[in-house]
Amino acid sequence: MSKFEIPVFILTAVVLIFIQITLVPIISVNRYIPDLLLIMVVFLSLRKGQFFGTVSGGVIGLIYDLASGNLLGSGMFAKTLSGFTAGYFYNETTSSTVLRSYRFLLIVILAALINSSVYHIVAGYEISYGFVSLLLSSIIPDTIYTGFMALPVIFYLNFRGESIG
């Protein structure tokens, strides 16, 4: 890892948090918005490994909680778990290939399901209506939208072509 990588990751995370709070709500569909930060966490997990993904998930979630006014710790909790889960699919030798293939999309979808489920439960969603209701009304739409927004990342990585490992 080069000495510039960590500052670049932090800067990218801060810019993405800024975009997530200021610009992304403009493209919300019936309150459902894509989670760009989660895509970044999954990307880091698949590129740098489970430990890095877990820590970056926690840090990005914490900064987002601080900047957004959400329940402090809720985003951190959800994104830590998402980064940790995505890290299971890390493989040093196939990392570049995975990030350019449909597998990245599937991992984003899995991580988004975990992120959204955990976030809603810890952030105070009225679970008395049942998990199925939560799943249909919030988790699945959020997940689909986040997965959709991961497609440009895959296209970009394929377009760029060079090694990203």
Add this chain to the structure above:
Amino acid sequence: MSAKWFKFVGGLYRSSSAYAAVFVLLSVSLILMSLSEHPNIKNLRAFSFNVFAVFASAGNHITSVFGTNKEIEELKKENAELMLEVSRLRKLGIENEELKGMLSIKDSSSYSLVASTILARSVSPSEYNLIINRGKDDGVSVGMPVINDLGLVGVVYNVAGDHAIVHTLKNTRLKLITRLEETGVTGVLRWDGNRLILPNLPKTADIKPGERLLTSENSSIINVPIPIGYVIRVLNPESGLFNQLQIKPYVNLDRLDHIYVVKKVFGKEINGIELNYLKSE
């Protein structure tokens, strides 16, 4: 022997570092969640979102170059003031009819509105928050209602120098005592992550869809009548001991542009008794 031992520990550390990280980070997040209402944590948050809001404000200045007409802004502010006035007069009118001419001693103080711009939004089904460009320096403080020309938007939750976080109606942590205008039934309005609901109302109350819902004078957060929305349906008319109403808010949070903080010194002082929502302030 010791070299082997260090090698073993090193190997164990590498293989379990992700597990250790997830354990530590989840523990920290749980601690933060439990301490989220602590005054020191709130101060930290005020500082952090103030730093963030500076950048958001800069971005907002850029977009406002294509900006809004000053005259429209003023008209919207006037609309918001009129909405408050109409709401107050409606309430007085209903009371007047009920009391048949008896003098009703009500709050006669005026409303001072602080026009604000939304710098950023945090949107999720559980929490919908706004960051606005007004804060302590403009006289905004925690607990002040935020409105637009249609009705209540939310309540100021945290303030920094020149920015504030507003918890909107669509936030599971905001619970407001509200009153149905015609029947006079009061209840605690809350967002359940999917719908705005008013639970635990007596079955005997003759509540019909379309009835307006206002903030209640019994609320320690907002005790001026501000329209919130109207009843769209009774969720469980045939079952249970209590009725549960679904409320449609007048304000469309996704299309908000001009909002106003009601900078009001309430006529009815609460003498330091606050709801748990604001307990830490």
